[in-house]
Amino acid sequence: MVVRQRRKKNKLRGHRYHGGGDTKNRRGAGSRGGVGRAGSHKHKFSKYYADFGTKRKLKVQEKAIAFNLGYISDHMDDWVTAGKAKSENGFIVLNGTELGFGKILGTGNIKGRIKVENVALTKKAAEKILAAGGEIPGEEAFEAVETETEEVSE
Numbered sequence: 547m548v549v550r551q552r553r554k555k556n557k558l559r560g561h562r563y564h565g566g567g568d569t570k571n572r573r574g575a576g577s578r579g580g581v582g583r584a585g586s587h588k589h590k591f592s593k594y595y596a597d598f599g600t601k602r603k604l605k606v607q608e609k610a611i612a613f614n615l616g617y618i619s620d621h622m623d624d625w626v627t628a629g630k631a632k633s634e635n636g637f638i639v640l641n642g643t644e645l646g647f648g649k650i651l652g653t654g655n656i657k658g659r660i661k662v663e664n665v666a667l668t669k670k671a672a673e674k675i676l677a678a679g680g681e682i683p684g685e686e687a688f689e690a691v692e693t694e695t696e697e698v699s700e
Contacts, residue, residue, distance in 0.1 A: 611647045615671055616654020637661040637681060656680070 558564040566572045575581045622638050625631035625645065632639040638658060642648055642665035650662065652670025661681040672682055 610649050610666065612649040612651050613647045614651045614653040615656045615674055618650065618660070619654060619656045619658070622658065622660065639663065640665070650675075 555564070563569065563572075571577055575584075579585065618640065622631060622640065625640070626633050626638060630645055631641070636659055639661045641663045647665070649666040650668070650671045652668050652674060656674055656678045659679040659681075660675060662675065663683060667675070667682065675682060
């Protein structure tokens with residue numbers, strides 16, 4: 547049969563300190579430096595406890611939803627009937643914050659004249675909107691950038 551080991555407390559019967567060393571070493575939490583954060587007062591570093599051993603959580607940055615010109619062209623009539631876009635002076639006015647997108651990409655073609663607000667545009671999308679007779683806020687600045695970046699032939 548397998549021999550069972552004796553429990554430590556039974557082994558130490560008859561011995562004075564039961565493996566704890568001198569009686570001075572068995573005096574509660576005081577012999578271990580206190581409980582929890584005991585003794586941490588009146589130290590300069592206690593002001594900075596939160597800065598060490600932790601990571602600050604980064605804020606989640608929302609990614610702007612991007613639509614292609616083709617998608618916009620297909621849906622702009624529906625947006626006007628639903629009241630999400632306005633029709634004024636021959637333009638369909640698309641507001642990015644009201645429609646829930648932040649950027650217009652240049653894939654596809656646009657039918658009709660549109661005016662965009664509160665939206666980022668790619669270069670190709672801006673060119674297509676202007677070519678279709680649309681309007682972009684800050685259009686003058688956009689055209690100025692175009693002329694500055696022309697290649698210089700030597």
